[in-house]
Amino acid sequence: MRPSETGTGSLQPDESVLTGAPSLHPSGEIFPAAHYLNAGTRLRSWLVTVDHKRIAVLYLVSTLTALFLGGLFAMAVRVELVGPEPNLVDAVGYNRLFTLHGVVMVFFFMIPAIPGIFGNFMLPLMLGAKDVAFPRLNLLSWYVYVVGAAFTLWAMLYGGADTGWTFYTPYSTITPTKVTPILLGIFVTGFSSILTGLNFIVTIHTLRGPGLTWMRLPLFAWALYGTSIIQLLATPVLGLVVLAAALGHIFAFDLFDPARGGDPVLFQHLFWFYSHPAVYIMVLPAFGVVSETVQAFGRKIIFGYRAVALATAGIAFVGFFVWGHHMFVSSQSTFDAGAFGVLTMLVGVFTAIKVFNWVGTLYKGAIVWRTPLLYVCGFLYFVVFGGMTGVAVATVSLDVHWHDTYFVVAHFHFIMVGATLMAFLAGLHYWFPKMFGRTYPEGWGMVAGALIILGFNATFVPQFLLGNMGMPRRYYTYAEQFRTLNVASTFGATLLLFGFLLVGLYLLLSLRGGKVAGPNPWGSKGFEWLTQSPPLEHNFRTQPTFHGPPHDYSTPVEENLHG
C-alpha cells in the first residue's frame, strides 16, 4: 500500500456534491489482491469463519434482513392506520403486526446491529488487534442470534404474538397466540447479546495495540464498552423475566398471577430494569458512530474527548436507575415516581454533554459535506428533539397525559429512527468503503438521505400531535378526529420506505459496481483506516503502534498511515 496515494485529493471543496459522480478519490486506485473477502469463497468458509470481519458481514446480512422485515411490518401498520376502518387486516392481525414490528426492530435489528456489524468489524481494527479476544465465541454469538431469530420467525409464521413488545402480564399469559416461542427466541438472542458484550469488554481490556492508552481509545470503542456493560448486566434480568413469563404460559405457573396474589407490576419492574438500559444499548453505539463521523468529516479532533468518554460511562451507569419512568401511572408509588423522575433527569444531562461536544467539534473544523454528514445533521436535530421529548415524558405530571399515547411512540421513533437509524446509515456510508473496498454514488446518497429525513419528519411529527390530542397507541381503529394526522403519517412512511429502498439498491449495486475506494477514501485519521480496504484477513501486515489520539487532524493524514 502506498500511503501517498490515499484519497486526500478527494477532499477539495470545489467538488460538486450532487453530481452523482463518486469522485471521492483519485481514480486509479487498485483493488487489493488479497483481502478478507476472498480469503476463501466457499459458503463453508463463511459459515465456520472466526474472522471478526466476516462475522460482521454475517451480522450485516442478518440484521438488515430484520430491518427489512420490521420495516414491512411498519408499513403494514401504517397502511392499516390510514383510516379508522379496516384496511388491511383485522384487529388481531393488527395487534400481531405492531408486536412483531417492535420485537423484530428492537431485538433483531437495533440491539445487535451496530455492535454486531460495525463493532465487530471496526473494534479490532481500531485497537490494532488481529481479532476480538474470543473469536469462536464471537461466531457462536452470531449462531445464537440466528437460532433466536429462527424461533421467532417460526412463531411468526405460525400466528405471531399479540402482546406488544413489552409482554405485560397477565395479558401475555392468557393470550392464545404464540407468545412462548417468541419469548424463547428473545431469551436465546439475549445470550448472543451477552456474549458479544463480554467479548468486546475483554477485547478492549486486553488487546489494545502498543501505545493505545485508555485515553487514546477511539470514541466508538468507548461507546461499545459502555454498551457492553449494559448488555452484560441488564440482559440476564430480561432473560429471567422472559423465562418466567414463558413458564407462566407453558405450565400455568405464573409468578405474577394476580388471582393468587401475584403482582403484574413486579413484572413491569423487572422488564424495564432491562428494557430501559436496553434503549441505551441501542443508542450508545449510535453515539459512537456519530463521534467518529463528526471527527472524520469535520476533520477535527473531538471537542472534549474526556467529557464524551465519561458521559458514555455516565449514561451506561445512571441508565440503570431510571427504569420506573415507564411506570408512572402503573400504580407505582409516588415515592418511586419522584426517585425515578429525578434520576432520569441526570441521564438527560449526560446526553446533552455529548450533543454539545459534537457541535463543538464542528466549530473551526474543515468540514467535508458528504452523505454521512447529512445523516449526522439530521441526527443532531432529531436526537435533541427526541431526547428532550424523552425528558418531557419523564416530567412526571406530563407523562400522565402522554403515557401510552402516540406522543410516546413519536418520542421513541425520534430517538430510534431519527437518531439511531440515522447514525446507523451514517456509519454504513462512512464504513462501506472500508468493508467492501468500493464507494457508493455520492449523489444518490444525498438524494436518498434527503428523502429519508423528509419522510421521517412527515411520519413522526404528526404522531406527536396525535399524542397530544389523546390518541392511545396500539389502536387498531380510532376516532374520526385523528384521521388527518394519521394520513399524513402514512404518507411520510411511504417516503421513508422509498428512501430506504433507494439506499438498499445503490449499496447493493455498489458492492460490485462501485468505484474502487482505495485504502482511505475519506482521508480519515480514524485508526481503522490504518490498513487497506477491504482489510487483510489478519488485518495488518505489521502491528501498528499508536503515538497519539485518533482523528488528530493537526498533521497531514499521510503521516498517520502505515501498512
Place this chain on the structure above:
Amino acid sequence: MAETHAHHFPDAGVQRHASLLGMWLFLSTEVLLFAGLFVAYGYYRFLFPGAFAEGSRAMHTWLGLANTVVLIASSFAVALAHHAAGAGRNRTTFWLLVAALAAGVFFLGVKAVEYVEHFRAGELPGKWFTHPGMKAPGISLFYAVYFLATGLHALHVVVGMSLLAWAAVPAWKRRYGPGNVGLVENAGLYWHLVDLVWIFLFPLLYLV
C-alpha cells in the same frame, strides 16, 4: 493448551488474563440473573410474610442443610483441585474434581427427592397448588419462587458439573501444570458461583 496461545494474543499471559476476565464478567451476568429472583422473593415475602413462613416451615430443613454442607465441601474440593493443578499434581486434581462431581450428583439426588415430596404433597406453584393444609394467602407464590429459584439453580449445577467434567479431562491426561490451569480455574469459578447462590437460597427458602 500448554504454553501456546491463539495468534491474536500477543502472549500467553494476556490470553490468560483475557479468559479470566471473561469468566468474571460472565459470573456477573449470572449474579444478575439470580438477582431478579431474589427481588421476586423479597417482594412477595414482604407482601405475604405468612405464606413464606408457612412454606419454609414445611420444608425438609435437614435435606437443605445436607445439601449446603455438600456443596460447600465440593467447593473446597474444587479450590484444592485448582491449587493441585497449579502444582502439576494432576492425579490429585482429577480425584478432587471427581469428588466435587459426586457431590453434585448427591445434591441433585437430594433435590429430586425433595421435588417428588413437593409433588406428592401438592406443594406446587399457581393453580397446581393443592395442599389442603396450607392456607396462608400467597402460599402458591412461595412455591412459584421456590421452584423457579431451585430449578434455575439446579440447571446451574448441571452446567457446573459439565464444566467440572470437562476440566477433569486434562487432569486425566496430565496436562495441567504451573501457568496452565485456565480450564480448571474457570470451571472452578463457575462452581463456586453455584455454591454462592445456594448459600443464599438455603436460609431464605428453608429457614427464615
Place this chain on the structure above:
Amino acid sequence: MTDHAPHAHGSPLRYLLVFLGLLVLTVVTYVTGKMHLGGWALPLALVIASTKAGLVLAFFMHLWDTRGAPLVAMAVSLLFIVTLLALVFGDVAFRFPLARPDRMGNYEALPVGALLGDGPDGHAHPVPAKR
C-alpha cells in the same frame, strides 16, 4: 506444597480454614434459623449468608488477591442488585394501600367502609374475591 504456581493464591491451609469457617457459619445459620427470632431472623440470616458469600468470593475465588476489573464487575453487580431491590421496595411499600396485591380481600382496608353489607340495599360495585 510449594507455591511456585504463579497464580495459585492461597494455600490448602487457607482453604481448609475457610471451609471450616463456612461449616461453622452454616451450623450457626441453621441453629438461629430454628430459634424463631422474629423480625431479626431475616437480617441475621442475610448477614451470615453474606459473610459466607464473602468468604467464598474472597478466598475460594481469589478475589482477595485480585485487583481491577473482576472486582469492579462484582461491585457493580452488587450495587445494581441493591438498587433494584431498593427501588422495587420503594414502590410496594409506599404505594396506594389498596394497590398492594395483599390487600385484596381485606375488606377493612377499604376506605368506604366495608365493600359489602353497608346497608340493606347493598352496592353494585365490584367486590374483590377473598384470597
Place this chain on the structure above:
Amino acid sequence: MNDFMRNLLFLPEQASTFAHRVDRLHYVVIGTTVLAALGVGTAGLAFFWRYRIRTHGQLTQDVKAPLWLEALIVGVPLTVFLAWFAVGFSDFVFFTSPPKKTTDIYVEGKQWMWKFAYPEGPNAIGTLRVPAGRPVRLLMTSRDVIHSVFIPAFRTKMDVVPGRYTQLWFEATEVGRYPLFCTEYCGMSHSMMAGEVVVMPPAEFDRWFEAQKAGRPAVQDGTPVVGERVSLPADLVHEGQRVSAQLGCFKCHTVNGEPHLGPTWLDLYGRVSKFQDGTERVADEAYLTESMMDPSAHVVAGFANMMPTYRGRLQGPEAAALVEYIKSLRSARAPGEGAAP
C-alpha cells in the same frame, strides 16, 4: 395565550382542575424542546457552512473548552431539567393525593368494556356521569388484564390492574361530554374499549342520582347517550342467579327452603348458622363470601364438609352478584328469625 398554545399543540379542551394546572408546564417544556432542537441542529448546520473545508488537506487544531463553557454545558440542561422535574413532581403529587372528601365511584374494566358503579346507587356501562365542581375519585379494578382509564380532556390516566384497586381523582370544571379511552393494551378490542365521561351540573347530577336510586330509569340531561345502559342494582341479582346456575350451586342448594346436599339459600341472609364445632354466626355478606371461598372454615351442623372451594374460580364481581342474589331470596317470614334450614 393559553388557547393559542393549546390549539397549536393540538391539545384537547381543559376540563379539569388538573388540566389547567399541568398545561402551563406542558407549553414550557415543549417550547424549550423545540427551541433546543432547532438551536442545536441549526448551530450544526451553520458550522457546516461557516467551517466548510477551504483548502486541500486543510489542518485543524484541537479546541479546548474553557471552564465557563463546561460549566454552562452541564449547568444549563441540569437546571432546566431539574426545574421541570420540580414543577412536574409537585403537580404529580397533587394528582396522586385526592382531597379528604370525594365522591367515590367504582370502576371495573374488563375485556373490553367499562363498568361504573356508584355506592348506594346505579351502575352503568360505558358512561361515567360525574358532577362538575366536586372532587370525584375513581376506585378501579379489573377482572382480567390490565387496562387504563384515560380522559384526555382531564389530562388524567391511571392503570386498572386486576387483583387490586388503583385510584384516580379529578375535579371536572366544565360541563360536557368527553371521550374516555383504554390506554393499556388489553387484547383484541383494546382500541374499541372506549367510554364517555358526562360532566353534569351538580344539582342535575344529584337529581339523576336520586332517580336512579329510586329505581326510576331516568336520563336527565336530554339527549340520550349512544350505547348507554343504566342498570339497576336488581341486575346484580339476575347476574347472581345466572352465575349460580352456571357454576352448579343448585346441585346442592335450593332456593325454596328445602335442604338438599347443602343448606337452602332461602332466608339464608341474616339467619344464624350453627356450625359443627358448636359456634354460630349471623350470615352476613362477609360470611356468605367466606362460605364460597373457604367452605370448610365453618361447616354447618348437619351437613358434610363437601362443598368445593370457589376461590380462584369466582371473579370478585361474580361473588358480589351471588351474595346479592342470596340476599334477595326472602320468604314471607320476617328475616333474621333464624329459621331452621
